[in-house]
Amino acid sequence: MRISSSWLTLGASLSLLIPAWTANAQEFTPLQVKVAAASEATTPETTKSPITPTVVEDIKRSQPQLISSTEPARVLPSASVSTPGQLDPEQTLVVPTTPSQVKLEITKPVTLEEVLDLAEKTNSDWIQARIAVDKARAALQGAEAGRSPTVSGTVQYSYNDSAQTRLSNINNPLPAPLPPRNTISNPLTGTVGINYTLFDSGVNDATIAAAENNLRIAESNLNQARQTVRLNIVTAYYNLQNADETIRIQRQAVKNAEKSLKDTQARERAGVGTKFDVLQSEVSLANAKQDLLNAEASQLVARRELARQLNYPPTVEITAADKIAPVAEWKMPLEESILLAVRNRAELDTQKLQREVARSNANAALAKLGPQVGVFANFNTASEFTAGGGLGTGYQIGATLNWNLYDGGKTAAQVDQFKADQATAESKFEQAARQARFDVESAYINQRSRFQQIDTATKAVKQAEEALRLARLRLDAGVGTQLEVLTAESDFTRADVNRVQAIIGYNQARANLERAVAGL
Incomplete structure (x- = not known):
């Protein structure tokens, strides 16, 4: 079968010459909200882009990466490194199967700046949010495709032996010699x-606006x-610092308790101390060791929690x-911070856009009640091999008008x-503003207090420390008692813990304040 290329050329030219005449027949609100393309769109209420250029560059640069030979491959998705409309090569999903693959063998000190840089490349929540951006971008491309004509082709061959x-x-045999x-x-x-929608009462425009938002x-x-x-990540890092410093404090407490126990035992042997003082010192040492064990366990948990959030090699x-x-x-006054x-806050931008999406969806639903006008052109060929060959051609052009006059109240x-x-x-916008x-x-009150x-x-x-020495x-x-020494040791340990807690608490409140103003 041969299909003339001139007809295909004619169809392509027709799709370019047909005007894209679209208008909304019915509006959900008097104000028509027109949203620009996603790369440069802004709402009337929002003058800033919700995504920074750095974030866009990170998305474009992202590549599938294998962090370690002993762990699964981490896919950092990006439409810019994929073939549009095709599946990427399948990634193998594996889990560790031998103890050597999860045994901790290397210790690596890291700074807070280093873990923050790494988090934006490996954190699962961050990766999933980037996947959602790629998905929304693909949905917008699908909505914009509704403005283009569609071309379809069919070929059918059959072999028939008629019983009739x-x-x-x-x-009824034919007379001879036939x-x-x-x-x-x-x-x-x-x-x-070739099919093309000339006029859809604004359905496609509203759909694209919703996809852009x-x-x-x-x-x-x-x-x-x-x-x-x-x-x-900042919170996990501060928790790890707190655990490290708590271990230092508890180790010092164990040393102080051991020294007190030795002194008490020496005084008992010299006849100037009592067994009761020795027992008190032994109990104090046992409590200090217990606190040290708890601190060491907390440190290990804090390390693994930070590694988990970073998807660090196991x-x-x-x-x-x-x-x-x-x-x-923090130098900014409270009122300016608010x-x-x-x-x-990105949460406020999200609710503004959600409202626009709802309005666009309503406009699309209303537009479907309006007339839908389309044009079509078909080119046909046919050939019969048993009848001596030959090729027959034909064509068909026309227009269609569809109008849903009554839908039983479904659109309403x-x-x-x-x-x-x-x-x-x-409502969520107001709630987010109050939050x-x-x-x-x-955060402001806490950071000032800390x-x-x-x-x-x-x-x-x-x-x-001076009280313990005295x-x-x-x-x-x-002129003093062993109980005074034990009390002074306990007060010294508690004061040191309070100092660490004050610093960590201040740093955490400062980070919370930066997050509250969307500046972290």
Whole structure:
């Protein structure tokens, strides 16, 4: 079968010459919201892009990576490195199967800056948010494809041996010398068709607007996921620092308890001490060792938690390289911090876009009640091999008009659902705005309180250390008791713990404040 190329050329030219005449027949609201392409779209209420250029560059640069030979491959998805419309090579999903693949063999100190850089490449929540952006972008491309004409082709071949013709040859034979009627036929037919929607009452425009806003929502969620991931990593790192410092404090407490026990035992042997003092010292030492064991367990858990969030190789043990120190003080007043938060929070942008999506969906539902006008062109060919060959050609052109005059109230019910979605988005927007203010206020208050506690706790450590020294001197001079020494040791340990907690708490509150204003 041969299909003339001139007809295909004619069809392609027709698709370019037909004007894209589209307009909304019915509007959900008097205000028609037109959204630009996803790469440069902005809503009237939002002047900033919810995704930073750095995030876009990271998405484009992302490649499938194998972090370690002993762990599964991590796929960092990106439409820019994939073949559009085709599946990527299948990634093998594996889990460790031998003890050597999960045994911790390497210890690697890492800084907070290093783990934050790594988190945006390996964290599962971050990767999933990037996948959602790729999915939304593909959905937008699918919606925009509705503006293009569609071309379809069919080819059919059949081989027929007609029983009816055979019966006619038997019952009504042709007179001689005419041959019997041919019972065999094997036609070959082909059709190439072009369809284009001239006017759809605005269905496609509303669908594209919804897809564009869904892409911006995915980008806003990606920005939000980035901030959440960074805050979680910062929190996990501070917890590890806290565990490390707690071990140092508890080890010092064990040393102090051991020294007190030796002194008490020596005084008992010299006849100036009692068995009761020895028992008190032994109990104090046992308690200190118990606290040290708990601190060591907490340290191991904190290391594994940080490694889990980073998707770190399972054979590497992470340790904190940074020393505990207060970060820079927050200089911005509370009121300005609140205003910055309500301008920058991705959650607020998301709810604005959700409202626009609901309005676009309602417009699309209403537009489906309007007329739908399309044109088509078909080119047909046919050939019959048993009839001496030859090729027959034909064509068909026309237009269609579809108008749903009554749908039983289905569209009205759909519009009511989308109105509910709009109201929900508006309510969530107000809720997110109140939450943003509370997050800023609570973090601001906590960081100021913790900052003041650092100075107080530092002085308390020096005072407790001096009190312990004096308690031991009093005991050696015979004017103090062993209970005073044990109490002083306990106060010194508690003061040191309070100092660490004040610094870690301040740093954590400072990080929470940065996240509250969407600046982490």
